[in-house]
Amino acid sequence: MPVARVLRPAFARLRFLRSVWRRWFLWVLLAILVLALLVTVVWLAGRHEVEQTQTVLDRDTADAVSDLRDGLQRNVQTLRASLAGGADREQWETRAAGLLRDHREWLRLEWRDPALRPLAAVDSPYRRRVFSDNERGPDQMDVELACSTARKLGAPAYSPSHYVAALQGSGLEVLELCVPVEGGGYLVAAYSLRDTLTELLAPMLSRGQEVAFTEADGTRLVAIGAPRRIGTRVFTSQQLIDLPGVTLMLRIDGWRAVPDLFPNMLTALVTAISIALVSVLVLLARDTRRRLRAERDLADALAFRKAMEDSVITGLRARDLQGRITYVNPAFCEMVGFSAEELMHSDVEVPYWPTELAHEYQRRQAVRLAGATPPREGFESVFMRKDGSRFPVLIFEAPLINAQGSQTGWMSAFIDISEQRRIEELSRASQERLQASARLATVGEMASLLSHELTQPLAAIASYASGSLNLLSADGAPQAGEHQEVAMAVRRIAEQADRAGQVIRSVHDFVRRRDRTRESVTPQALVDAVLPLVRLQARKLGVRVELAFEDHLPAVVCDRTLVEQVLLNLARNGMQAMDMPELSERVLRLRVVRASGSPGPDARRWLEFSVADVGCGISDEVASRLFTPFFTTRPDGMGLGLSLCRTVVEQHGGVLMHEPQRPRGTIFRFTLATAS
Numbered sequence: 001m002p003v004a005r006v007l008r009p010a011f012a013r014l015r016f017l018r019s020v021w022r023r024w025f026l027w028v029l030l031a032i033l034v035l036a037l038l039v040t041v042v043w044l045a046g047r048h049e050v051e052q053t054q055t056v057l058d059r060d061t062a063d064a065v066s067d068l069r070d071g072l073q074r075n076v077q078t079l080r081a082s083l084a085g086g087a088d089r090e091q092w093e094t095r096a097a098g099l100l101r102d103h104r105e106w107l108r109l110e111w112r113d114p115a116l117r118p119l120a121a122v123d124s125p126y127r128r129r130v131f132s133d134n135e136r137g138p139d140q141m142d143v144e145l146a147c148s149t150a151r152k153l154g155a156p157a158y159s160p161s162h163y164v165a166a167l168q169g170s171g172l173e174v175l176e177l178c179v180p181v182e183g184g185g186y187l188v189a190a191y192s193l194r195d196t197l198t199e200l201l202a203p204m205l206s207r208g209q210e211v212a213f214t215e216a217d218g219t220r221l222v223a224i225g226a227p228r229r230i231g232t233r234v235f236t237s238q239q240l241i242d243l244p245g246v247t248l249m250l251r252i253d254g255w256r257a258v259p260d261l262f263p264n265m266l267t268a269l270v271t272a273i274s275i276a277l278v279s280v281l282v283l284l285a286r287d288t289r290r291r292l293r294a295e296r297d298l299a300d301a302l303a304f305r306k307a308m309e310d311s312v313i314t315g316l317r318a319r320d321l322q323g324r325i326t327y328v329n330p331a332f333c334e335m336v337g338f339s340a341e342e343l344m345h346s347d348v349e350v351p352y353w354p355t356e357l358a359h360e361y362q363r364r365q366a367v368r369l370a371g372a373t374p375p376r377e378g379f380e381s382v383f384m385r386k387d388g389s390r391f392p393v394l395i396f397e398a399p400l401i402n403a404q405g406s407q408t409g410w411m412s413a414f415i416d417i418s419e420q421r422r423i424e425e426l427s428r429a430s431q432e433r434l435q436a437s438a439r440l441a442t443v444g445e446m447a448s449l450l451s452h453e454l455t456q457p458l459a460a461i462a463s464y465a466s467g468s469l470n471l472l473s474a475d476g477a478p479q480a481g482e483h484q485e486v487a488m489a490v491r492r493i494a495e496q497a498d499r500a501g502q503v504i505r506s507v508h509d510f511v512r513r514r515d516r517t518r519e520s521v522t523p524q525a526l527v528d529a530v531l532p533l534v535r536l537q538a539r540k541l542g543v544r545v546e547l548a549f550e551d552h553l554p555a556v557v558c559d560r561t562l563v564e565q566v567l568l569n570l571a572r573n574g575m576q577a578m579d580m581p582e583l584s585e586r587v588l589r590l591r592v593v594r595a596s597g598s599p600g601p602d603a604r605r606w607l608e609f610s611v612a613d614v615g616c617g618i619s620d621e622v623a624s625r626l627f628t629p630f631f632t633t634r635p636d637g638m639g640l641g642l643s644l645c646r647t648v649v650e651q652h653g654g655v656l657m658h659e660p661q662r663p664r665g666t667i668f669r670f671t672l673a674t675a676s
């Protein structure tokens with residue numbers, strides 16, 4: 001196990017390296033190939049240029065050799081022509097002098113007899129005499145060699161080149177030409193090798209290059225032309241000149257600038273293209289890197305968005321402009337119990353619409369698709385789960401705008417509000433139960449008042465009944481006057497019984513639970529309903545109840561049971577606040593007027609109910625906790641009255657407030673909306 005733990009990071013690192021290598025491998029390969037291509041192309045271009053230069057040089061050399069041969073051949077003919085027409089010695093000398101003037105390459109022309117003895121000799125007028133006559137005897141070796149070869153061949157022949165020393169250490173490389181002539185004898189011409197090059201070759205040839213005669217073994221004999229420049233490369237071409245009796249080598253050394261990286265246009269072009277290629281490659285690599293980074297960022301953003309969509313508990317759904325579902329998030333699928341595929345590919349009907357409401361929803365969708373703006377605060381609807389159960393949802397809709405700013409559909413958010421509804425229902429039920437308990441508590445308090453109130457009619461009934469009995473139990477039939485008295489007593493009994501019944505009915509009406517429906521009731525009727533009960537307590541506490549109604553008040557819309565309870569609570573609290581021995585004048589004033597301004601932004605009209613007492617008033621400390629449930633200052637109080645009053649008034653859209661009354665006491669006011 002520890003080994004595995006040690007190896008795990010190593011493996012992870014290996015995997016990472018492999019992925020990096022795989023990503024970069026192709027790029028590295030491409031770069032190497034491009035580099036190899038570049039180097040090869042540059043090298044090939046350089047080599048091509050070298051080859052071309054060499055070819056040109058070889059061609060020049062071949063041309064030069066051919067020029068030399070032609071020149072030498074022409075010279076032989078010219079030489080032969082000097083003896084044309086059987087010229088005598090003098091004539092020949094004149095002709096020879098003329099020839100020497102035209103041919104600078106000749107140093108000396110000689111006419112020799114068959115034994116090689118000189119008959120006549122003329123030297124070139126262009127230079128100091130190189131030969132002395134006694135050096136040029138019959139046994140002069142080079143001439144002898146040339147002439148013996150000529151004799152053998154029966155044609156002109158040359159001697160190998162030899163050095164002839166001249167004055168002050170200078171000297172010349174000389175080549176002898178021996179031409180056999182008709183009638184025996186020879187014409188011998190001494191060629192200066194250097195001048196042969198200068199005269200017989202085109203002067204262009206020695207420009208920028210060196211032209212030389214060498215021995216077959218490479219020994220340089222003479223050379224003309226430019227010396228080698230520094231920083232140049234030597235191109236050499238040599239060719240044999242096979243003359244009868246001697247073999248010479250013509251060698252041309254050409255100096256060319258070293259072919260550098262840009263030897264010519266082709267290479268430059270190729271290099272430029274290659275550089276462009278490499279640049280493109282670099283840019284491509286950078287672009288790819290940027291793309292990879294963007295891709296990674298995009299993937300991160302997508303993953304984040306997906307995580308967000310998956311984790312929200314709000315259902316999300318997108319529809320296109322034709323009403324087809326294009327997207328749902330997992331929360332929505334969970335809410336309705338259908339999978340995303342089922343929702344998006346059901347082209348028949350929306351599967352989560354309750355069948356009984358589908359028609360209405362279709363109409364609503366048509367209105368929406370026609371471009372109607374949905375309410376910002378959302379709207380409630382009922383959806384159906386896959387198992388057929390219904391549940392309430394709160395829907396918020398908004399147009400779906402794409403990046404170009406045009407609408408592509410609708411986006412909706414759904415909140416399942418069934419739990420909220422359940423809690424609301426629970427709190428409503430407990431509120432109702434509380435109110436019922438509060439009413440019962442009020443009734444409990446009133447039981448004693450009731451018994452007191454009922455004693456009067458009951459006592460009256462009892463006394464009328466006993467009086468009647470007395471009259472009836474007298475001897476004989478009752479007299480006419482007595483008859484009337486009995487009738488009156490029975491009427492009184494009936495009246496008192498009716499009164500007692502009314503008292504009991506009013507309490508019963510109040511306690512009985514009625515349907516919680518809002519109805520239109522006049523303020524007068526509301527006050528009248530609680531008045532008997534208020535008067536019950538008022539009588540006991542010695543309170544005078546005053547009523548004041550503005551003229552022609554409109555009806556209010558309310559749950560009358562609850563509003564009556566509010567009125568009764570406020571009146572009772574007021575009377576209890578005046579239950580002080582020192583208070584001589586106890587007045588409870590109930591007023592209903594039109595409210596001056598509306599408390600809300602809506603346009604409804606309001607009535608204001610106020611209950612004013614002249615009791616103990618409310619201290620700041622009590623005021624701060626007045627509406628807290630179960631807050632009471634009375635030993636037998638429950639502390640629920642005012643908190644329930646406020647809930648009821650606010651449920652009706654009104655407000656409940658209180659303020660001190662001058663010179664003493666408190667006024668409680670609340671507002672209710674009128675039916676209009």
Ligand code: ADP
Nearest residue numbers: 573574577617632633634637638639640641642
């Ligand atoms: P309860 O009447 O059961 O005490 P309420 O919620 O009706 O409960 O009243 C709470 C408290 O507010 C009362 O105990 C009393 O101290 C005070 N109170 C209510 N109305 C008045 C009033 N008109 N004048 C003075 N104090 C009042």
